[in-house]
Amino acid sequence: MLSVRGLTRRYGDTTVVDxxxxxxxxxxxxxxxxxxxxxKTTTMRxxxxxxxxxxxxxxxxxxxxxxxxRATFGYIPEERGLYPDQPVxxxxxxxxELHGMSRRAALSASAELLERFDLGDKAKxxxxxxxxxxxxxxxxxxxxxxxxRALILDEPFSGLDPDAVDSMVDLLRERCSGIPILFSSHQLxxxxxxxxxxxxxxxxxxxxxxxxxxxxxAGQARHRLVTLPDAGWxxxxxxxxxxxVDGPSALVELADESTAGALAAEAVRRGExxxxxxxxxxxxxxFREVTR
Amino acid sequence: MSTQTSLSTPPETGRGxxxxxxxxxxxxxxxxxxxxxxxxxxxxxxxxxxAITALIIVAGVVAFSLLSTKVExxxxxxxxQEIATIVSEAQATAGGEAAKLQLSAQVExxxxxxxxxxxxxxxxxxxxxxxxxxxxxxVPTSAQxxxxxxxxxxxxxxxxxxTGTDWASLTAGSQLSAHxxxxxxxxxxxxxxVGYVFAMLFYLASILFGMPIATSVLQEKASRVVEILxxxxxxxxxxxxxxxxxxxxxxLQLALYVGVGLLALVLSPADLGFTGVIVSTAGWFLAFxxxxxxxxxxVYAAIGAMAHRGEDLQSAQVPIMVVLxxxxxxxxxxxxxxxxxxxxxxxxxxxxxxxxxxxSDVPWWQTALALALSLAxxxxxxxxxxxxxxxxxxxxxxxxxxxxxxxxxx
Numbered sequence: 001m002l003s004v005r006g007l008t009r010r011y012g013d014t015t016v017v018d019x020x021x022x023x024x025x026x027x028x029x030x031x032x033x034x035x036x037x038x039x040k041t042t043t044m045r046x047x048x049x050x051x052x053x054x055x056x057x058x059x060x061x062x063x064x065x066x067x068x069x070r071a072t073f074g075y076i077p078e079e080r081g082l083y084p085d086q087p088v089x090x091x092x093x094x095x096x097e098l099h100g101m102s103r104r105a106a107l108s109a110s111a112e113l114l115e116r117f118d119l120g121d122k123a124k125x126x127x128x129x130x131x132x133x134x135x136x137x138x139x140x141x142x143x144x145x146x147x148x149r150a151l152i153l154d155e156p157f158s159g160l161d162p163d164a165v166d167s168m169v170d171l172l173r174e175r176c177s178g179i180p181i182l183f184s185s186h187q188l189x190x191x192x193x194x195x196x197x198x199x200x201x202x203x204x205x206x207x208x209x210x211x212x213x214x215x216x217x218a219g220q221a222r223h224r225l226v227t228l229p230d231a232g233w234x235x236x237x238x239x240x241x242x243x244x245v246d247g248p249s250a251l252v253e254l255a256d257e258s259t260a261g262a263l264a265a266e267a268v269r270r271g272e273x274x275x276x277x278x279x280x281x282x283x284x285x286x287f288r289e290v291t292r
Numbered sequence: 293m294s295t296q297t298s299l300s301t302p303p304e305t306g307r308g309x310x311x312x313x314x315x316x317x318x319x320x321x322x323x324x325x326x327x328x329x330x331x332x333x334x335x336x337x338x339x340x341x342x343a344i345t346a347l348i349i350v351a352g353v354v355a356f357s358l359l360s361t362k363v364e365x366x367x368x369x370x371x372x373q374e375i376a377t378i379v380s381e382a383q384a385t386a387g388g389e390a391a392k393l394q395l396s397a398q399v400e401x402x403x404x405x406x407x408x409x410x411x412x413x414x415x416x417x418x419x420x421x422x423x424x425x426x427x428x429x430x431v432p433t434s435a436q437x438x439x440x441x442x443x444x445x446x447x448x449x450x451x452x453x454x455t456g457t458d459w460a461s462l463t464a465g466s467q468l469s470a471h472x473x474x475x476x477x478x479x480x481x482x483x484x485x486v487g488y489v490f491a492m493l494f495y496l497a498s499i500l501f502g503m504p505i506a507t508s509v510l511q512e513k514a515s516r517v518v519e520i521l522x523x524x525x526x527x528x529x530x531x532x533x534x535x536x537x538x539x540x541x542x543x544l545q546l547a548l549y550v551g552v553g554l555l556a557l558v559l560s561p562a563d564l565g566f567t568g569v570i571v572s573t574a575g576w577f578l579a580f581x582x583x584x585x586x587x588x589x590x591v592y593a594a595i596g597a598m599a600h601r602g603e604d605l606q607s608a609q610v611p612i613m614v615v616l617x618x619x620x621x622x623x624x625x626x627x628x629x630x631x632x633x634x635x636x637x638x639x640x641x642x643x644x645x646x647x648x649x650x651x652s653d654v655p656w657w658q659t660a661l662a663l664a665l666s667l668a669x670x671x672x673x674x675x676x677x678x679x680x681x682x683x684x685x686x687x688x689x690x691x692x693x694x695x696x697x698x699x700x701x702x
Contacts, residue, residue: 071523079516081519082515084515097323098320100317
């Protein structure tokens with residue numbers, strides 16, 4: 001587990017990251033979301049040691065995160081980072097060597113990853129001759145090729161079509177199931193679908209953090225009711241806040257769980273009860289909730 | 293979330309851990325250096341410019357040796373064996389078999405006709421008024437000069453013999469030998485020529501290899517590769533690898549050019565003299581070159597790191613260009629006291645000290661002091677440039693100037 005404790009960064013008088021603490025559990029995809037300027041990139045750069053923190057620290061499995069340990073991480077910086085005018089395999093081999101692999105090992109690991117991404121025939125091509133999606137694949141290969149101890153990925157999926165995202169996520173889950181992965185994204189639907197753990201940042205502070213399921217459970221529970229012929233009557237019930245009614249279907253928020261019984265009984269008394277389910281909020285709804 | 297597999301490939305523990313199972317793990321600066329060298333030498337512009345320069349040097353060498361070994365040879369038609377002797381005496385004074393002018397006599401009944409029929413190049417004949425050298429459409433001055441002397445000597449000897457005086461007593465005390473009061477025109481000319489070559493080599497190498505350091509730093513900054521590099525290796529090692537790579541390539545290239553030039557000097561049949569001075573100065577020039585180049589490399593790396601876009605480099609390198617052009621001019625034009633002073637100023641000394649050494653014998657301690665000053669400056673600037681590089685290259689946002697860059701903190 002990678003633990004971030006009290007990371008702080010100021011630019012002049014502005015504190016852009018203010019005592020940020022959260023955990024990136026091993027074996028989970030941790031989503032890192034927040035509006036533009038919330039401090040995601042600054043936080044990730046501090047975790048990677050690219051930017052010095054004015055306060056706070058990062059620990060890996062309880063021990064301090066040394067420069068040597070950090071060098072084993074895989075990192076995708078904001079706006080990516082590779083040499084546009086150099087051949088793909090060459091630069092992957094170079095990065096692998098810098099990560100402490102032998103030249104042979106670096107080249108063979110790179111070639112294997114390129115094969116895996118169906119880019120085997122592009123190994124000798126210059127990076128900027130590839131499509132944006134393929135460039136992003138190479139970028140991810142660069143982060144993975146030295147079998148990293150953790151992954152810090154700043155917007156790794158931007159520019160990828162949904163299929164490409166899926167295959168990338170499959171690969172991450174297959175290759176990196178034993179390490180902490182932090183990825184930032186502003187595509188909330190993607191975060192909803194992918195992450196097992198969520199950290200929400202707003203104006204330099206953590207406003208929500210937890211496993212995705214816990215966060216959903218902890219959110220305000222809603223119920224969906226489908227009753228014939230019409231669900232309009234739910235408005236008159238005490239303790240029920242109606243969010244939406246559309247013919248036979250209604251989405252309601254209940255003051256407490258005991259109201260659920262009364263609501264169901266009333267529905268049965270009035271006619272047919274087709275459906276009565278608890279609806280958990282999506283992570284994007286939680287995000288909107290906590291950052292409101 | 294699946295937890296069935298951990299890392300599918302065993303982690304290849306890097307430096308500091310167990311040795312990698314396959315192949316040898318190199319230190320980061322070496323990896324950077326080798327990568328940078330391979331990128332540089334594969335660049336087309338580099339290959340083309342090196343090939344062209346080498347060709348120009350080879351062509352210069354060939355032209356030089358052709359010119360210096362070119363032999364003019366003429367057949368001189370003469371009416372009698374007696375006059376043929378004058379031609380062979382002329383040949384003897386011109387330097388015998390090894391001379392660049394070769395005259396061979398050929399006895400003809402009608403020498404003028406032989407020239408007209410292209411049987412001979414020149415005709416040497418005696419007329420009522422004196423002597424005559426006849427050519428078809430021109431008479432080469434070299435042949436006219438040597439033959440003229442020989443004819444004169446023969447005629448004087450003839451007259452002297454008639455009055456009973458011999459040639460030796462007649463010409464005794466008439467030898468003219470040259471003495472110099474100040475300097476040595478030949479050495480000054482050599483110093484000017486070789487100094488020009490040194491100055492140009494330093495100027496060209498600084499531009500050819502300095503600017504690419506700045507552009508490659510800027511490229512890594514702009515493409516954010518530097519973030520990955522900074523997270524992986526200490527930036528000091530990155531900078532060291534980059535500077536070493538440019539230095540090695542430029543010194544190798546320089547050694548190639550200088551080597552070709554010196555080889556030509558040694559192999560060329562014409563003895564220019566001063567070969568010893570030039571070879572030893574070339575050795576010192578390499579040492580001064582390294583020191584001067586280190587200073588420039590550190591500055592170029594820093595301006596690359598401070599820039600935000602390509603255009604920033606152009607304006608940032610203006611001061612360097614001023615220094616470089618100044619160095620070139622100083623190497624070509626400085627004289628006397630000014631040259632002595634300039635030969636102690638770092639960067640400028642990379643050219644001016646070798647030029648001084650070519651012109652005259654410089655006391656060894658002066659050379660050593662100038663080199664030490666250069667190296668100390670290089671050390672200082674690598675430290676300062678390295679700090680600016682480390683801080684500025686990770687700075688996002690616009691271009692920085694030196695003041696802002698030096699004020700940056702981690």
